[in-house]
Amino acid sequence: MEKTAKHKIILFVTSESGPYRASGGLADVAEALPVAFKKKNVHMVRVMPKYKGIEEKYELKKLHEFIVEITNRPMVAAVYEHELDGIKTYFIGNAPFFERDNLYGYEDDSLRFGFFCKAVIEMLISIGLKPDIIHANDWQTALIGLFLKQEYSSLDFYRNMKMVFTIHNLQYQGVFERDVLKKLNISEKYFNSEAVEYYGKICMMKAGIVYSNAVTTVSQKYAREIQTPEFGYGLDGLLRKYSNKIHGIINGIYYDKYNPEDDAALKYPFTVKNYKKERERQKAAFRKEIGLAESNQPLMGVVTRLAEQKGIDLILAAIKKLAKEDIQFVILGSGEKYYEAALKEMEKQYPHQVAVITEFNPAVARQIYGSVDMFLMPSLFEPCGLSQMYSLRYGAVPIVRNTGGLSDTIIGYEEDPKTATGFRFNNYFSNDFIEAIRRAMECFKDKKVWNEIIQRGMETRFSWDGSAEEYLALYRDILENKNN
Incomplete structure (x- = not known):
């Protein structure tokens, strides 16, 4: 894979990433995985919302503006970029949606992240970035596959893009009222149990599972557990249906960053020897x-x-x-x-x-x-x-x-x-x-x-190098159509 992956582009789509803005483990993954790929000469770039405070802390370069239509009105999306330690991150800016104190927990989260998903797709053609694989994460980015299918799959620019979707925690599914479909300009034909319908509401997590070439989660045992009623949170039946494309890949940790030998937080640093x-x-x-x-x-x-x-x-x-x-x-x-x-x-x-x-x-x-x-x-x-x-x-x-x-x-x-x-x-x-x-x-x-x-x-x-190897093998299989 490494020989061919050098010529491929992976777009890692996330609602948060260290060091920019973080609230949990997803930010650790989003920060670490591109670094692990860079060591293997694989080109992975990130994209995330431009939250409040990021521009004050980091020198962002504004690339472009374009219009995204949701709630039947045009909204401006701005694209910024920043490079840190050789890793490029793109930011989707929209002040009303993202210049807020918190990352999540707002009544209009469905619109905020629906806008983000559509803006990511529009960004690609706007700046001429053509990834071979779009790697989305959790419900906040799960609509990308559905939007690609509904609006963009007939366009040559998007036709051969593959989708990977990672479930970091199935408990958080992005469940909203049915009227969100109309607000996000999603066709009513997707309101069925095989698509995004979920007990009379819509479930964004379902879109990520259904409209991706592969689904991963963050350990092998959890990949099995979520296919059971005890851990499936109502989606176990759907996950069993798609079990052939579900993969468990364990997260790693930064051993250089977390090192008791030179950790300034410790009054008495130590090694395995002392x-x-x-x-x-x-x-x-x-x-x-x-x-x-x-x-x-x-x-x-x-x-x-x-x-x-x-x-x-x-x-x-x-x-x-x-x-x-x-x-x-x-x-x-x-x-x-x-x-x-x-x-x-x-x-x-x-x-x-x-x-x-x-x-x-x-x-x-x-x-x-x-x-x-x-x-x-x-x-x-x-x-x-x-x-x-x-x-x-x-x-x-x-x-x-x-x-x-x-x-x-x-x-x-x-x-x-x-x-x-x-x-x-x-x-x-x-x-x-x-x-x-x-x-x-x-x-x-x-x-x-x-x-x-x-x-x-x-x-x-449990290094990120090992995790990256497993992701690379999965990407290779997808690009060779083994998982489609």
Whole structure:
């Protein structure tokens, strides 16, 4: 593929990307994947909305303006470009839609991202960019394939473009009222169960699944899980229908960026060779910094979005049970106010055992990865997950639920003590989670066994190079018509 891919152009369409604007894991993928492809001499460019604040921080070059028609009126779309570290990013500008404080959560999100999808397509002919593959991500970009089919497939410029669609989290589907079709100038013929109709409404995620040449998601197990009623969120039947074009490709992490050897966030940096001494010093310093008492008991860490999906109910139950036994917890996360309040109440009740930080800070996140003994991820479901990979890199032993990407990245001590990199539990019950913590605590007492688990984790690699190779193989198959 690499020989032919050098002459191909991949357009990565995303609603967010680091370092420009980010709210979650999609931004990490959008930032990292083009870099991995550049190392392989493959030409991938990004396109995203020009959100508030980007132009003030980065010197953008304005290329062109054109008209996009939605809601039966013409709207101006402006195209900008910026190059950073050899990667080109295009931005779609429209002040009423994108010059806002937040990325998502507005009543007109259907129109904002419908406009974005159509503007991306119009941008291509406007600036003369002709990608061989358009790689769209999540519901915000899912209408591109439908628009191509409805309005552009008969034009020579667009005729041979292929579509890849990645599901980062199936729970967020872009479900809106039926009248959005008319507002976005989408024909009523697409309002059927084989297209975008979804229980009397429209589902943008369905468009991405139906009108793409291949569908990927961010771990092999999650690719299987979403085809079941438990994890399919009403789309499992559709996904089973298209199972032959669904692929699971695990995300990677930046090992240069996340490196405990030279991380400025750590007071005592360490390597796999000296972590036994330096990591203990780091843990002691961090404990003092966040106001926890000195202790010989293990320190548990959590870095997460505070939402039901992330298993916060199980974490609360574990704190309630184990803080009485002088086990300590540090939690960094923001999100649902109910969970923030419940965690703050735990901190108030156990001030020497529990520290809660509800303002996210990436440096504090890396301090947690580099200081805690055990890292907790009891997710209800987890498409991929990156925090468990960061924790391995920084010598924290993950305790995870056996689901999605957590299953694909963590080898449980329960399955194979000699290759284990963490601990796993199956059922989404607090007792099962607490039992997994207790199993880890037993191993913690045996320093030889514990250090073997830590070392295997620190030496494990989930690089973007490997992920990029899998995407390249998929692109090759699509271009050779094997998936069409």
